[in-house]
Amino acid sequence: YLSEPHTAAIIPCPFNGGQGRKGVELGPNRLIQAGLPSQLTSLGWSVSYDPSEDPREAVAPPLPEGDAPIGRMKNPRLVSEVNRKLMGRVGDAVGKGWLPVTLGGDHSLGMGTVAGTKSVHPDAALIWVDAHADINTPETTPSGNLHGLPVSFLLGLSGTDVAPFNSWMKPCLRPTDIVYIGLRDVDEGEKRLLRENGIRCFTMHEVDKYGIGRVMEMALDHVMGGREMPLHLSFDVDALDPTVAPSTGTPVRGGLTFREGHYITEAVAETGCLVALDIMRQEVNPSLKDSMSADETVAVGCSLARAALGETLL
Amino acid sequence: YLSEPHTAAIIPCPFNGGQGRKGVELGPNRLIQAGLPSQLTSLGWSVSYDPSEDPREAVAPPLPEGDAPIGRMKNPRLVSEVNRKLMGRVGDAVGKGWLPVTLGGDHSLGMGTVAGTKSVHPDAALIWVDAHADINTPETTPSGNLHGLPVSFLLGLSGTDVAPFNSWMKPCLRPTDIVYIGLRDVDEGEKRLLRENGIRCFTMHEVDKYGIGRVMEMALDHVMGGREMPLHLSFDVDALDPTVAPSTGTPVRGGLTFREGHYITEAVAETGCLVALDIMRQEVNPSLKDSMSADETVAVGCSLARAALGETLL
Amino acid sequence: YLSEPHTAAIIPCPFNGGQGRKGVELGPNRLIQAGLPSQLTSLGWSVSYDPSEDPREAVAPPLPEGDAPIGRMKNPRLVSEVNRKLMGRVGDAVGKGWLPVTLGGDHSLGMGTVAGTKSVHPDAALIWVDAHADINTPETTPSGNLHGLPVSFLLGLSGTDVAPFNSWMKPCLRPTDIVYIGLRDVDEGEKRLLRENGIRCFTMHEVDKYGIGRVMEMALDHVMGGREMPLHLSFDVDALDPTVAPSTGTPVRGGLTFREGHYITEAVAETGCLVALDIMRQEVNPSLKDSMSADETVAVGCSLARAALGETLL
Ligand SMILES: [Mn+2]
Ligand SMILES: [Mn+2]
Ligand SMILES: [Mn+2]
Ligand SMILES: [Mn+2]
Ligand SMILES: [Mn+2]
Ligand SMILES: [Mn+2]
Numbered sequence: 001y002l003s004e005p006h007t008a009a010i011i012p013c014p015f016n017g018g019q020g021r022k023g024v025e026l027g028p029n030r031l032i033q034a035g036l037p038s039q040l041t042s043l044g045w046s047v048s049y050d051p052s053e054d055p056r057e058a059v060a061p062p063l064p065e066g067d068a069p070i071g072r073m074k075n076p077r078l079v080s081e082v083n084r085k086l087m088g089r090v091g092d093a094v095g096k097g098w099l100p101v102t103l104g105g106d107h108s109l110g111m112g113t114v115a116g117t118k119s120v121h122p123d124a125a126l127i128w129v130d131a132h133a134d135i136n137t138p139e140t141t142p143s144g145n146l147h148g149l150p151v152s153f154l155l156g157l158s159g160t161d162v163a164p165f166n167s168w169m170k171p172c173l174r175p176t177d178i179v180y181i182g183l184r185d186v187d188e189g190e191k192r193l194l195r196e197n198g199i200r201c202f203t204m205h206e207v208d209k210y211g212i213g214r215v216m217e218m219a220l221d222h223v224m225g226g227r228e229m230p231l232h233l234s235f236d237v238d239a240l241d242p243t244v245a246p247s248t249g250t251p252v253r254g255g256l257t258f259r260e261g262h263y264i265t266e267a268v269a270e271t272g273c274l275v276a277l278d279i280m281r282q283e284v285n286p287s288l289k290d291s292m293s294a295d296e297t298v299a300v301g302c303s304l305a306r307a308a309l310g311e312t313l314l
Numbered sequence: 315y316l317s318e319p320h321t322a323a324i325i326p327c328p329f330n331g332g333q334g335r336k337g338v339e340l341g342p343n344r345l346i347q348a349g350l351p352s353q354l355t356s357l358g359w360s361v362s363y364d365p366s367e368d369p370r371e372a373v374a375p376p377l378p379e380g381d382a383p384i385g386r387m388k389n390p391r392l393v394s395e396v397n398r399k400l401m402g403r404v405g406d407a408v409g410k411g412w413l414p415v416t417l418g419g420d421h422s423l424g425m426g427t428v429a430g431t432k433s434v435h436p437d438a439a440l441i442w443v444d445a446h447a448d449i450n451t452p453e454t455t456p457s458g459n460l461h462g463l464p465v466s467f468l469l470g471l472s473g474t475d476v477a478p479f480n481s482w483m484k485p486c487l488r489p490t491d492i493v494y495i496g497l498r499d500v501d502e503g504e505k506r507l508l509r510e511n512g513i514r515c516f517t518m519h520e521v522d523k524y525g526i527g528r529v530m531e532m533a534l535d536h537v538m539g540g541r542e543m544p545l546h547l548s549f550d551v552d553a554l555d556p557t558v559a560p561s562t563g564t565p566v567r568g569g570l571t572f573r574e575g576h577y578i579t580e581a582v583a584e585t586g587c588l589v590a591l592d593i594m595r596q597e598v599n600p601s602l603k604d605s606m607s608a609d610e611t612v613a614v615g616c617s618l619a620r621a622a623l624g625e626t627l628l
Numbered sequence: 629y630l631s632e633p634h635t636a637a638i639i640p641c642p643f644n645g646g647q648g649r650k651g652v653e654l655g656p657n658r659l660i661q662a663g664l665p666s667q668l669t670s671l672g673w674s675v676s677y678d679p680s681e682d683p684r685e686a687v688a689p690p691l692p693e694g695d696a697p698i699g700r701m702k703n704p705r706l707v708s709e710v711n712r713k714l715m716g717r718v719g720d721a722v723g724k725g726w727l728p729v730t731l732g733g734d735h736s737l738g739m740g741t742v743a744g745t746k747s748v749h750p751d752a753a754l755i756w757v758d759a760h761a762d763i764n765t766p767e768t769t770p771s772g773n774l775h776g777l778p779v780s781f782l783l784g785l786s787g788t789d790v791a792p793f794n795s796w797m798k799p800c801l802r803p804t805d806i807v808y809i810g811l812r813d814v815d816e817g818e819k820r821l822l823r824e825n826g827i828r829c830f831t832m833h834e835v836d837k838y839g840i841g842r843v844m845e846m847a848l849d850h851v852m853g854g855r856e857m858p859l860h861l862s863f864d865v866d867a868l869d870p871t872v873a874p875s876t877g878t879p880v881r882g883g884l885t886f887r888e889g890h891y892i893t894e895a896v897a898e899t900g901c902l903v904a905l906d907i908m909r910q911e912v913n914p915s916l917k918d919s920m921s922a923d924e925t926v927a928v929g930c931s932l933a934r935a936a937l938g939e940t941l942l
Contacts, residue, residue: 209527213837
């Protein structure tokens, strides 16, 4: 699905409007500083990345009407507008046969990235690696933070046909298109939605039961069904255990090991079908005390991206 | 095997008479303070727990003759009397169709809890999750600490027909009733007893070899043999790696991961056959320096109990 | 392959001439101090070890011509001479039916140990457990540090027929004799050499994919092919994750767990075919701050040696 020479389009999104915590908007810059663009070049990729562009502009659009909550949704206009633009940007890249590498930023950005991929490849499959299901609807969300809702909007679940999102976003994902890996902190309402829609989930229980090798085999088989199929990988770093990626939001124990996380990206790379990648919620706590943790987490973000783009141990 | 509505009877046992270290008697209170009763209520259980009862009374019975060692056994009258009462209490709960959740305290309490379960369900199977086999006899024990002996008394091995235990306790466990998971620090004398009695053990070597998924399949198949069978789960928190549950006696490296520990309890819950649960040796070092470690270990104890009582990731 | 009574010959090699870092030469002494000789005695081995011998003499031979680099190779005469003697010493032990346990020191010593084993058992198989492949040639080495080259000399790859090594060392290893486990940091030149020579590698990707149980099954089957075959195990402690063995050179994340490392040695012991063991790169940073880390790493080195010589959990 990619043009020659293979080109990665790095899209930094220092966005934290989908949730309440500070720090998550610092991640993209840290991955860039750590050398991600040149690392991808070393792997043989052409890299499209403009260091002179200020990524903060794309995530701070003018909001003439202000941004009061709509129902429970917080910052709805901001999240909507940022994702509308991101959809365009990801769609442009995918349309050119480039592989967009979106660096978040909170996971509300998944709306825009997946919608962008789907605008070019309506049959694309989605692999969502996360401790959370991010499938609350405007009605089920306990907090109103939109980083917990992107999947329900993509699926067009009941309650998501609301302004301002419905002005630009149409449901683009079928329940059979998506597979989850790494779940371990899912709200009751989300559990119901996952069941009702028959969505395939590999929680940590299944990772323990089968091992990550068979889980990836089953997960890829579920969404690809033995055919070639464009793949979008949306990787929330909080899927990893907090001991591996300590600098990430509210930590949930019992997550993926360093190696399981990389195995997922390596297995996706081996399919040769990856068309878009998100590295999300790379949170950076600016306090000095946590600088080691942040460095480790940034290093993991870079190596996950490299592995997804074909870096192998041998 | 349980009555409706499903009822968990929480039995705190702040007992440290089966061994020499302080701290293990603080565990039950910490699990209660952390909210275990209401967590079980949230899972849909009725909870029988009387906060006005002082659990220290049950573990400090009068000992008119004093408690000099008998042979090598230390505190024999205390351990015997506490377990005699505990057997009654666990047996009462199981008899009513309630699920007793005994919070230790040291693992000598396993005598009383398992004997209690067996008094109602003579065919009950026992899953003993532990770094240690706790199967020394009064003759093989190197230390005389009775927390290393409960299994030999339950089996009625040679040398266990001794006062004061033989006044109330009869062998109630057949070698085929029990399966061990997590062993990695077993005395030479214990190795011989395990071999001679043909007891099925899944040490950490087997957990590595087969993965925890297949180990649980084999372990449950061994004790249940494809039939429905009441299950008693006695979980010594030191089965977990010291990095997971740091606040637990003498740590032994190479233990179960956080997830493997929870997988065991989840797999037991899935059988629908659990009739009694012990969460044991939840040690709490009262020194300030270790308060983080203690908090983590207490949190793990609570989540193991929840998982055994049906909490799932999805 | 061993004489009765089974005898382990402990060969301490406090050598750091194959690389630039200090500390690796302190390892052997620490393993001795930690009680390795008597631990092996407790396992039922006769132990050949002379505490009055100063192991530093064997690694500080006179070098009358000095030791200027030859090509890119640093300390070539020192590394050559130390390994020439080590080959003799290991060969003597193996020839007597003793099991040499070489304690490194840097992994350039693998030249001498494996050549010694092969001098007695030309068909011996080699299991190389390492984060690195150590298969650079004098032409491909980026650093000139000879600890990265031992395997190429053993195989006799192009460029290794050079002085001073070719005066005593002949290629003795066929590409089908060796199997790697734990690789995760391999130079580009090394990747090419591994491919060209068709050498079987189980990187961390394969450990994740299959689990360590099946990996050991496949690895042993590859080198032994179902027959009895003398085995040389060369274990570089940096194969373990840095969280397990923190005191070891440049740490590489994503390594073997404590248990996987021990599973490897246990599985080798179960074959009954081990004829020689190296415990390598047991680095000890002498700074006070790291003394806990060093202790842990030393303890792991001892327990790996014990497991390879037959210690079991049960
Ligand atoms: Mn997410
Ligand atoms: Mn998440
Ligand atoms: Mn125990
Ligand atoms: Mn124990
Ligand atoms: Mn090495
Ligand atoms: Mn190495």
